[in-house]
Amino acid sequence: MTATVQPDAATSLQSELVLVLDFGSQTAQLIARRIRDLNVFCQLVRHDISAERVKELAPRGIILSGGPASVYGEKAPKCDPEIFNLGIPVLGICYGMQLTCQALGGVVQAGTTREFGRTELKTLEDHPLVAGLPATSTVWMSHGDQVQQAGDEFIPIASTHSCPMAAVRHRSRQIFGLQFHPEVTHSEYGKQLLENFLRKCCGCAGTWQIESLIEQQVTAIRARVGNSRVICGLSGGVDSSVVAALLYKAIGSQLSCIFVDNGLLRKGECEKVRERFQNHFKTDLHVVDASHRFLSELAGVVDPQQKRKIIGRVFIEVFRKEAESITDARFLAQGTLYPDVIESGGSPDGPAATIKYHHNVGGLPEQLGFELIEPLRDLFKDEVRRMGLALGLSEELIWRHPFPGPGLGVRCLGGITSERLHALREADAIVLEELRKAGLYRTIQQAFAVILPVQSVGVMGDGRTYEETIAVRAVTTDDFMTADWYPLPYDLMRIISTRIINEVRGVNRVVYDISSKPPSTIEWE
Numbered sequence: 001m002t003a004t005v006q007p008d009a010a011t012s013l014q015s016e017l018v019l020v021l022d023f024g025s026q027t028a029q030l031i032a033r034r035i036r037d038l039n040v041f042c043q044l045v046r047h048d049i050s051a052e053r054v055k056e057l058a059p060r061g062i063i064l065s066g067g068p069a070s071v072y073g074e075k076a077p078k079c080d081p082e083i084f085n086l087g088i089p090v091l092g093i094c095y096g097m098q099l100t101c102q103a104l105g106g107v108v109q110a111g112t113t114r115e116f117g118r119t120e121l122k123t124l125e126d127h128p129l130v131a132g133l134p135a136t137s138t139v140w141m142s143h144g145d146q147v148q149q150a151g152d153e154f155i156p157i158a159s160t161h162s163c164p165m166a167a168v169r170h171r172s173r174q175i176f177g178l179q180f181h182p183e184v185t186h187s188e189y190g191k192q193l194l195e196n197f198l199r200k201c202c203g204c205a206g207t208w209q210i211e212s213l214i215e216q217q218v219t220a221i222r223a224r225v226g227n228s229r230v231i232c233g234l235s236g237g238v239d240s241s242v243v244a245a246l247l248y249k250a251i252g253s254q255l256s257c258i259f260v261d262n263g264l265l266r267k268g269e270c271e272k273v274r275e276r277f278q279n280h281f282k283t284d285l286h287v288v289d290a291s292h293r294f295l296s297e298l299a300g301v302v303d304p305q306q307k308r309k310i311i312g313r314v315f316i317e318v319f320r321k322e323a324e325s326i327t328d329a330r331f332l333a334q335g336t337l338y339p340d341v342i343e344s345g346g347s348p349d350g351p352a353a354t355i356k357y358h359h360n361v362g363g364l365p366e367q368l369g370f371e372l373i374e375p376l377r378d379l380f381k382d383e384v385r386r387m388g389l390a391l392g393l394s395e396e397l398i399w400r401h402p403f404p405g406p407g408l409g410v411r412c413l414g415g416i417t418s419e420r421l422h423a424l425r426e427a428d429a430i431v432l433e434e435l436r437k438a439g440l441y442r443t444i445q446q447a448f449a450v451i452l453p454v455q456s457v458g459v460m461g462d463g464r465t466y467e468e469t470i471a472v473r474a475v476t477t478d479d480f481m482t483a484d485w486y487p488l489p490y491d492l493m494r495i496i497s498t499r500i501i502n503e504v505r506g507v508n509r510v511v512y513d514i515s516s517k518p519p520s521t522i523e524w525e
């Protein structure tokens, strides 16, 4: 059997769908998230989706995103002009506005002044799209071109000092344009504008909720799976836990979970998984203790890439063997999220592939021979968190910092031994415990301990020591692509350092990592 991709869920999930046509803007995903936050289901699709396909999907509204091109550029991405004739409300944002106006008779040119950043918007007309906006407000602009002449078809409803047509409406159709970006938080009334478009122009009631999605998914999973068995690989992280909890709700005892203990887990991780998926959700949980196998294959290996390769390979071998022992399994559930789908170009209507930034070691290959179930493939991370909480998973798990697939393997620099891993695990637990106590765990997006391949001289009691060094890392970040080191309070650093040196045998020195990404990375290997 080969892996299959689930049919596009857009048709089944939502009675109120809004499509965002992606013209390559960095904020296209953000538009989708804002719309979902307004309880309207929204999907990002290719900019050249055909009007026919749009008709099939029957959205309540269409949004054309911004984009880096100029509408007069040679390779300017266009949309099917027929989408303007479907009778579905359209909102063009920035490039999307220029394209809309151009398609319907307006003239776009380079503005006399390019506008980037904050600017003041004046509303010119009392229109439902700008309802609730004061006479002037701050918006975020980022454009060189702008609509110079709206033709006979468009009427300006707001302007800025250098952009007379900052917001326009079509004379007779439900077609609108915004030259600024309502999706970014710097646009003061951006959310209000989007809400006005959804509610007042598209007639959306805003009934999409995570609970309704759970119900829809449960029904869809039951229909797809029938009486078959589903395997779910647990990593201890948020995504796979939410998938397992959702599947448990849908199919109960037909679910088997596999958790591989690779010996590179954090303190207490295995016990927590047992507590959650054996005691709380009573799944058929297979915990495979493969720590000896991993550690013996890693013995003497110091090269980071080599470590990753070994860990990835052994994981697949161990997982495969366990999965094969579950003889009646037909499906494999995975925690693929919407950004992964978009990034890998894996959705039939999805926008073109962009570069996937993370190295997903610890994942499973498609050739395991199961049909895939990916119930989170329509969701953003924050929606997965909301779903997890609604399914009864703990706050502690839901807000857990990310932990890389290769685990402590890439935080134990130099040779990996069970003694060094033990010291690292204890030190890491102290770091996290103290951050929680100080109320900083949620302020920081990722924090951990690293054991360095450096021994140094110390003095304990009357004796000289020559022992290991622990580095502490704590970063804040929006997307893990860039990150800044967090200035931990000195008192907290003192507590962490004192506790690690006193409580963790074999460690006599603690250092704090003050490097940002780039040029460093978050992990040390």
Ligand code: XMP
Pocket (backbone or CB within 6 Å): 308, 358, 359, 360, 361, 362, 402, 403, 404, 405, 406, 446, 480, 481, 517, 520, 521, 522, 523, 524
């Ligand atoms: P870096 O170190 O590249 O990490 O700044 C960015 C984010 O990715 C996580 N990370 C990984 N996750 N497998 C994973 O599943 C990996 O091999 C891996 N390497 C890094 C890292 O923890 C951080 O959140």
